[in-house]
Amino acid sequence: MNPSAEQDWLETRFDELWPITRSITGPGFRESVDILQQDIPLELQSIPSGTAVFDWEIPPEWTINEAKLTGPGGEVYADLDETNLAVVNYSEPVDKQLSREELESHLYTLPDLPAATPYVTSYYERNWGFSLPHTTYSSLPDGEYHAYIDSELDESGELNYAHTVLEGESDREILLSSYLCHPSLANNELSGPLTMASLYRRISAWENRKFTYRFVIVPETIGSLAYLARYGDQLQENLVAGLVLTCLGGPEGTLSYKQTRREDALIDTVVGHIDDRMDREFRIRRFDTGGSDERQYCSPGFNLPVGQFARTVYGMYDEYHTSLDTKEFMRVGSLVESAEAIEEVLETLEYAGYYLNQEPYGEPMMSKRDMYPTVNDPDSYKEGNLVDTMMRVLSYSDGTVSVVSVADRYDMPVEEFQLAVEQLCSAGLLEPFEYTPGYPTQFDQPNR
Amino acid sequence: MNPSAEQDWLETRFDELWPITRSITGPGFRESVDILQQDIPLELQSIPSGTAVFDWEIPPEWTINEAKLTGPGGEVYADLDETNLAVVNYSEPVDKQLSREELESHLYTLPDLPAATPYVTSYYERNWGFSLPHTTYSSLPDGEYHAYIDSELDESGELNYAHTVLEGESDREILLSSYLCHPSLANNELSGPLTMASLYRRISAWENRKFTYRFVIVPETIGSLAYLARYGDQLQENLVAGLVLTCLGGPEGTLSYKQTRREDALIDTVVGHIDDRMDREFRIRRFDTGGSDERQYCSPGFNLPVGQFARTVYGMYDEYHTSLDTKEFMRVGSLVESAEAIEEVLETLEYAGYYLNQEPYGEPMMSKRDMYPTVNDPDSYKEGNLVDTMMRVLSYSDGTVSVVSVADRYDMPVEEFQLAVEQLCSAGLLEPFEYTPGYPTQFDQPNR
């Protein structure tokens, strides 16, 4: 697909997803998954409200039909029909006459961005409220207001998440995870699932796929916790690398990579290597406890090798969590560039990991496989040729050194090792070895 | 206690301890412990002369009554009644007329400090002798001298040491060890036990005490060996950190810390961190085999995490082991400052160690504990606040990373983590974990 066709496709999908009133539970999430299923064969799953999930509990399912704040003169100051951000997400129902003063604690604005409506949520404490531009707020007259929110918090509802798996030669997995719970926010919401759609299309088109790829769409935080409760053991066993996709649009020119909690997982090394030695730059952030769903994947009891890619990073731009986070701010073209860069990382990861030399006692006899010059004359002592590269890969492929580390050792870009790795695998001299270095903690057995 | 009251108290104790004729065995050690018992509830213990202690043997118990060197004209040139340093410590009895020449090999002086009397000992070889100022020595007339030493070396005597334990919440221990065997030396003797007295007073006044504190007073070298023979196994099991207290007075402005043999024990990290990132400076010495009782505690078969604090360090000042090492040289005020600095180190150690996150699978739900803002609005994304600090501590508290290391990772002083640690412990989200990283050696089982 050429970039412009891809951009058109993603823009169509953006426009379908944008108006839906999403939250961490409820019909909005399911409708959004329906739309994404046109591009990724996601399987929708559910977990009942009230279920304990580690230290958490699945909240009631929220449905919202209408939300309107009407002033003393009948003027409408906030209206869900106008923008999904008008109502505090997860508001309980209300139908009340109140004075301006009584209303005060239920209103949210951004004094520093007076024209913008903030995005406000109150998932875990019953509350209600309206968001509105500070300019509107400043002009609110005294008098009696009507706060009307027609919502439902269903204790016997459910929370949903969705995933699909693209099988590869190995059952070792790469995880791509994004979230879908913010309504009408662009960079900090739709950029993730849309970049994932592009990556699904790209990866499913690869001729070979060494690893199995798992695509996960969850409501943020509670959704990844629910996902870990069900699939955490499996991920601990099989996960080679994971990436959380968030905020992948916006004006920044280069992608930013947030390291895994381990900081030296294979994915960390590969991204750092590409930045250092290949024709692509990343801004690299060390692990920290703020962020998106990698907070759960990298929690110390799981400590999964999950990094995160973002372009214009959450919390570091003014439009974050406001009505200014629009399609225009996000730029659909940025998503195509993000998908392209992440695809390159994954393509590199496919060959840059751990292998086991199948003839480790002495050098393998390369000439009987036509992989070595049979006549040894002075011309054959050239450095840096394919044979040298193969011998280097063979020497270090003892299951504890990755190909990307060999490349670093020789100060070469790892792409110059790809052909050697492929030829050695074809000749049966090398086999992939899915080594995950131990990260010792005192948490031996997850006990959930 | 205000510093000036503390100084008066320590000076009184100094004056009581100064005149006693101490040695590594004998009544002088016991009398000194009696005096210290006014401030520290020390329990006196004994081990018989002749007992094998590792590669050593407990020496006979030494008692000295009188020592006098009289010249040809009846002049007294050295007299135990004048100074405890006048007689070579552990001198065997002698009552002999000798010529000036025969006397020569029994006289000790300091030609470079002609007014000072040196402190000389001969514990492990039977010998006798006198110390005197070089000026006196130079003027000794020819003629017959009378060397008279009324001492006793009792093969059925004993060696003593003393200790006490201040219980804490945990049975994991902090060791404070000093020695009490040099007679009439100030910086290199009384500074240690007196600083310990101040520390005992301080630590017993703390509101909470996480660790158990063990205070040990021994005769140097042979005493710590005897102590290890009895308590070494227990220390190996429980010791989190230890400090030998020596030479804590004198003119130097900052304390000097000598690292443990491991060099990266928790106590080493904490002292280095305070020096680097907090408002106190230390001079840090790498481990070496010279020193005080840490030589025994850190011997490779024990390899205990014991460092050492000194101010004006042994062997690095001219007054060392001479009659010039007086109260005036030592300065009682320096001891108060030493105790204050060491108390800060111990206070930091109390919270800066290892913990185990009690909800390690996913993030704990902070909001249900009122530890997190329940409404998520744009104001709540501030860096460096208490919630962030708590999340960072939780993320790394897997039992292998200390809080001081987390602070180093974030380039912050560890004191900014204290409140977070305390609140997480109160909330039951964190529990102390007394991790001691393994230091592999080939000495598996002490076999004493």
Place this chain on the structure above:
Amino acid sequence: MNPSAEQDWLETRFDELWPITRSITGPGFRESVDILQQDIPLELQSIPSGTAVFDWEIPPEWTINEAKLTGPGGEVYADLDETNLAVVNYSEPVDKQLSREELESHLYTLPDLPAATPYVTSYYERNWGFSLPHTTYSSLPDGEYHAYIDSELDESGELNYAHTVLEGESDREILLSSYLCHPSLANNELSGPLTMASLYRRISAWENRKFTYRFVIVPETIGSLAYLARYGDQLQENLVAGLVLTCLGGPEGTLSYKQTRREDALIDTVVGHIDDRMDREFRIRRFDTGGSDERQYCSPGFNLPVGQFARTVYGMYDEYHTSLDTKEFMRVGSLVESAEAIEEVLETLEYAGYYLNQEPYGEPMMSKRDMYPTVNDPDSYKEGNLVDTMMRVLSYSDGTVSVVSVADRYDMPVEEFQLAVEQLCSAGLLEPFEYTPGYPTQFDQPNR
């Protein structure tokens, strides 16, 4: 032996070895070993042609009697009688009339060194050919040529190698390995075995020999593979360090050391330390997969601690593998200097390794062994004296820290520790401990 006598001896041996028509199998190798047996009591061993050796097979035994290329006018253009390099090593027999054009693909020259004859081999593919100077080649007339090679490739022949062992106090071994298969090449052939002869003479003359020394002469590559097939397990168990000797002559002033695959084996540390802190410089190369028999010893299934010494390194000089690699290029004097330098490395290795303190609980009592001043007066606190050095060695000799690492820690040349080590061993306080740090790989058990 003085250097000039040694040089004369080695030159005599050089002249005996030079004319022999060697290859990786055949009578030339055996004759060469016969000559070396005058200096090293080598035991000749054999392995039959056709035997599988790891991924390889022992080739047929090659014998050559005559090789001559005659031109149209009867002129001889290449003749084994003139130089061993004239015939491609391992040529199959041929007796054929051919045109100039048909001959073309069987001729090897060096256009950039037109006066030199290249050294060409074809061990593992049946082939035949002649090497000649490019000037000769350029003047070859058209017409019919006679290619005559009287050789034999005996499928029921054998391959030979030779070794001897100089017993030491310990059964832990040092390996010295060189190769003997190139005919009439000096630096890249005879320099190795001749330096080994000098080292055998030197080491057998040492008063004490802690380690056992194994001297191995093989045909390059296939010979070390065969040797590993038979002795690899034994080497894995006992080898403390190994050195491949190659290209030890030539104009370079300093020896070059190629590190083991481990890069931090004891031998690597010792050579680096001598270069850094003692009066001898080395050029140090990191491990790489090109080289001599260390390619086999360091293959990942064996991963033996084998480094390599060379002076004028293979592949880095124009004369490499050509008729210009002569005695004059090699310089016999260089070999004496090489042997001297390597001897110093081995002498250092003898005491610079791992020891176990025999009194590790507390300090040993040095005074009862007369290793410590019995009277403790101020004069005895001098740094850097023998007692200090002994205490430092004792403190770190827990079986995990080598003496050379202790020297590095104190920024001292390790030779200043030799006396301390010797005295402590004599006193029974230290025992050699043949620790080889584990280098974890996934290859647990050699399965040959």
